[in-house]
Structures are given as C-alpha cells and as structure tokens.
Amino acid sequence: MSVFAAERTVAINAVLRASEVCQKVFKQLVSTETITKKDKTPVTIADFSAQAVVNTILYKSFPNDPIVGEEDSGDLRGDTGKEIRERILSLTNSVLDEPLDEEKLLDAIDRGSYPGGSQGRMWTLDPIDGTKGFLRGEQFAVCLALIVGGNVQLGVMGCPNLPVDFNAPEGERGCLFIAEKGQGAFQRNFSSTEETKIHVSDVSSVSEASFCESVEAAHSSHDDSAQIASLLGMTKPSLRMDSQCKYCSVSRGDADIYLRLPTRADYEENIWDHASGSILIQETGGEISDINGKPLDWSLGRTLKANKGIVATNSKIHSKVIEACNKHFNK
Numbered sequence: 578m579s580v581f582a583a584e585r586t587v588a589i590n591a592v593l594r595a596s597e598v599c600q601k602v603f604k605q606l607v608s609t610e611t612i613t614k615k616d617k618t619p620v621t622i623a624d625f626s627a628q629a630v631v632n633t634i635l636y637k638s639f640p641n642d643p644i645v646g647e648e649d650s651g652d653l654r655g656d657t658g659k660e661i662r663e664r665i666l667s668l669t670n671s672v673l674d675e676p677l678d679e680e681k682l683l684d685a686i687d688r689g690s691y692p693g694g695s696q697g698r699m700w701t702l703d704p705i706d707g708t709k710g711f712l713r714g715e716q717f718a719v720c721l722a723l724i725v726g727g728n729v730q731l732g733v734m735g736c737p738n739l740p741v742d743f744n745a746p747e748g749e750r751g752c753l754f755i756a757e758k759g760q761g762a763f764q765r766n767f768s769s770t771e772e773t774k775i776h777v778s779d780v781s782s783v784s785e786a787s788f789c790e791s792v793e794a795a796h797s798s799h800d801d802s803a804q805i806a807s808l809l810g811m812t813k814p815s816l817r818m819d820s821q822c823k824y825c826s827v828s829r830g831d832a833d834i835y836l837r838l839p840t841r842a843d844y845e846e847n848i849w850d851h852a853s854g855s856i857l858i859q860e861t862g863g864e865i866s867d868i869n870g871k872p873l874d875w876s877l878g879r880t881l882k883a884n885k886g887i888v889a890t891n892s893k894i895h896s897k898v899i900e901a902c903n904k905h906f907n908k
C-alpha cells in the first residue's frame with residue numbers, strides 16, 4: 578500500500594503546473610529573460626517561476642517540509658531585478674489558484690534554500706533540469722523528489738518535450754513519470770490521468786546495450802564513454818539528450834545505460850539533478866550507483882559529495898559497466 582499517497586497527489590499537481598509554466602514561456606521567451614549564473618550556467622524566467630509554483634503548492638499541503646531547490650531569488654531583487662521579477666510574478670500567478678504578491682513570490686523561491694542532511698523529511702526540486710535543452714526546444718524536465726532520513730521515497734518528473742512513445746518520435750509529446758518506494762513506477766501522458774506501469778529493458782548482454790548520455794560533453798565526458806563502450810564491445814549509437822529525461826529513457830527501456838562520467842575532479846553532483854531519476858530507475862527494476870559502484874548518499878547536504886559520477890542501468894549489466902569504468906579510470 579502507498580505510504581505517501583497524499584504526497585504523490587500533491588507532487589503530481591505541482592509538477593504538472595510547473596510544466597505548464599515552462600511550456601507557456603518557451604513560446605514567448607526573449608533574450609532578456611535568461612540570466613547567466615555565477616557558475617556560468619543559464620537560468621530563465623521559467624526556472625524561477627516553476628520553482629515558485631512547486632514551492633507554493635508544497636507549502637500549502639506540507640508547511641513544515643523543507644525544500645532543497647536549485648534556484649534562489651538573489652538576481653530578482655532590487656531595481657535591477659524589477660523587469661524580470663514582474664514577468665515571473667505574472668507567469669506564476671497564471672497557474673496558481675491564489676495569486677502571490679512580489680514579496681510572497683521571492684519568499685516562495687527562497688523556501689528552496691534548505692541545506693539538506695540526514696534528518697527528517699525534505700523535498701528536492703530542480704524546477705527545470707536541462708535548462709540548455711529547454712532553451713534549444715529539446716529535452717528538459719521538472720524534477721521533484723521526497724527524501725526521508727536520507728532515502729529517496731518518491732519521485733515525480735514532468736517531461737514536456739519527451740515523446741510518449743520512443744518508437745513514435747513525431748507523435749504525442751509530454752509525459753509524467755511517478756515512482757514511489759516499493760510501489761513500482763508509472764508513466765502518464767500529459768493529456769490523460771491513466772498510468773501505465775513501466776520497466777527497464779531486459780538486455781542481458783552488454784554488447785547489445787546502448788548508452789543514454791548528456792548532450793553537453795562538459796557534463797559527462799564523451800571521450801571516456803566511447804572508450805568504455807569499446808571495452809564493453811558496445812556498437813550501438815548513444816542516445817543523447819539533456820536532463821533527467823535520460824533516467825526516464827532508461828526506466829522505460831529506450832536505452833539500457835545512463836552514464837555520467839566526471840569531467841572535473843572537483844565537481845559535486847547536486848541532489849536535485851538525480852534524486853527523482855534514481856528512484857525511477859530502482860522502481861523499474863534498474864540499478865544505480867556512482868562510477869565506483871558505491872550507492873548514492875543523499876544524506877550529506879545539497880550535493881552528492883561522497884560520490885563520483887553516476888551509472889544507472891537495467892541492473893542485469895550493472896556490474897559489467899562498473900567493472901569497465903574501473904578498468905578505464907584506474908588504468
């Protein structure tokens with residue numbers, strides 16, 4: 578029986594509303610509505626608005642739950658932030674039942690500042706994962722997960738541009754993925770409430786397998802993955818896409834392995850970039866670890882500081898992929 582039925586319903590609603598914001602923005606986005614953050618990555622009015630929407634909806638049902646969210650309101654305050662703030666406010670209010678004022682909007686965004694840790698309940702939110710994919714009109718995802726005592730219990734992901742059927746790439750787009758610990762995982766189309774149970778592929782020979790990996794070589798080394806593919810005797814082309822949609826693709830069997838290989842020794846993966854994807858992989862029968870085969874540790878704060886890179890597979894071929902990573906990186 579579902580332990581988090583209420584959380585599941587609220588999270589689905591929040592992710593769908595935030596996805597709606599992103600879809601609205603994409604049609605009208607102008608260049609002044611994208612900011613480059615200190616780490617040189619982009620953030621748009623849609624990222625801020627989606628975070629405000631999700632945090633507001635979560636607060637209404639679970640006022641005591643802290644949130645580890647990617648964005649903060651620093652760039653939206655004061656005179657310099659006035660124009661962008663007003664756009665975000667009207668966007669946010671276009672999907673909320675009760676309108677916010679400017680102060681409440683900024684507060685809602687900043688409710689995502691929780692430092693994380695091993696104690697109690699917390700949500701983690703990536704309002705748009707794959708912002709670069711979003712800007713290109715390609716794959717992005719609204720990603721929300723519930724973590725309790727350092728364990729991911731629930732994950733909901735909205736993928737507005739992902740084809741509902743991998744074999745019909747020109748067909749309907751827009752899917753929602755829902756996974757709860759011990760309850761399996763489901764895909765739902767944006768146009769319906771019917772849920773279909775999904776599972777990973779049953780490929781058991783690694784030479785038959787295919788990778789799903791980042792578009793940006795700066796986020797996961799393509800050279801290293803090509804060499805690992807060669808060690809494994811893999812010949813199929815990689816499926817390349819932005820965002821946690823990669824986890825969705827592996828979880829429904831479109832590809833067999835999600836590899837995220839470190840490009841910089843000092844990079845720590847953010848928990849919001851992987852929490853919902855990790856439970857989706859586990860609940861569809863897959864396996865997830867870092868490149869050394871170590872379980873992901875969600876209890877150390879806003880990042881996965883004890884882990885290096887990510888390997889998610891259909892489970893049958895996991896140990897082979899870890900072995901190849903080991904061989905490649907420790908050569």
Ligand SMILES: Nc1ncnc2c1ncn2[C@@H]1O[C@H](COP(=O)(O)OS(=O)(=O)O)[C@@H](OP(=O)(O)O)[C@H]1O
Pocket residue numbers: 618647703705706707708709710790791792793794795796797818819820821840841844847850
């Ligand atoms: N150096 C480096 N290494 C690994 N990961 C990084 C790095 N820099 C940024 N990021 C994070 O990558 C998130 C987007 O991941 P993607 O898999 O979508 O990358 S890609 O767009 O396909 O290249 C992106 O998430 P969003 O900001 O939510 O898009 C970042 O959190």
Ligand SMILES: [Mg+2]
Pocket residue numbers: 618619620647708
């Ligand atoms: Mg970002």
Ligand SMILES: [Mg+2]
Pocket residue numbers: 703705706707849850
């Ligand atoms: Mg992200």
Ligand SMILES: [Mg+2]
Pocket residue numbers: 624647703704705706707708
């Ligand atoms: Mg993001």
